[in-house]
Amino acid sequence: MKKSYFIIALLGLINTGCTNNGVAQEKLSPPRAFIEVDNERFETILGTYCWSSKGQSECVDKAGPIELLEGSEPIEVSPGESVNFIMEYEPKPNKIHVLQISNNEESEVKVSNHHLTAPTQKGIYYYSYGAWWMDEKKESISTGDANYAFAIEVK
Incomplete structure (x- = not known):
């Protein structure tokens, strides 16, 4: 009788270990990011990343911005309009780099x-x-x- 309880308990522990205590494992990815133009928010597309959380790490390599945005409409902006990058996550990133691509030419963009x-x-x-x-x-x-990745169309 004691042996059967031990086997049932052991199977329960194994099953619990495999299911992560019944809690679905959260996806390991960076925070969502948005572009804000004229007080309107637009979602960006997450590209390549490496992210760590709760002792786990994941790196994902994706296509470049033009390929990621294929089939999506660019955000319409006026010439010289302010474009803000918004991330509702703490801590904020402490290093950024923005690359602009137009007519197959890349250039670094000043961000403040x-x-x-x-x-x-x-x-x-x-x-x-x-x-x-x-x-x-x-x-x-x-x-x-x-x-x-995001795209804008200057009208």
Whole structure:
């Protein structure tokens, strides 16, 4: 009789271990990010990233911004309009890099306080917004990074 209880308890422990205590394992990915133009929010597309949480890490390699945004409509903006990058997550990334792609040419974009200014010339512009969460104590060690893609059309 005691042996059968032991086997049932053992099977229960094994089953519990396999199901993560009945709790669905949360997806390991960086926070969502948005673009805000004229007080309207637009979601970005998550590109390549490496993210760590609760002792687990995951790195995912994805296509570039133009390929990621294929089939989606660009965000309409006026020439020189303010474009803000919004992330409702703490801590905020402490290192960023923005790349603009237009007519098969890439250029770095100046960003100040998660804000950039739309080009003044009409056209469609693709962006890769790279964000890094760098370790405050260990130089050049990232605790997570993510690239977000979005496109604007200057009208």
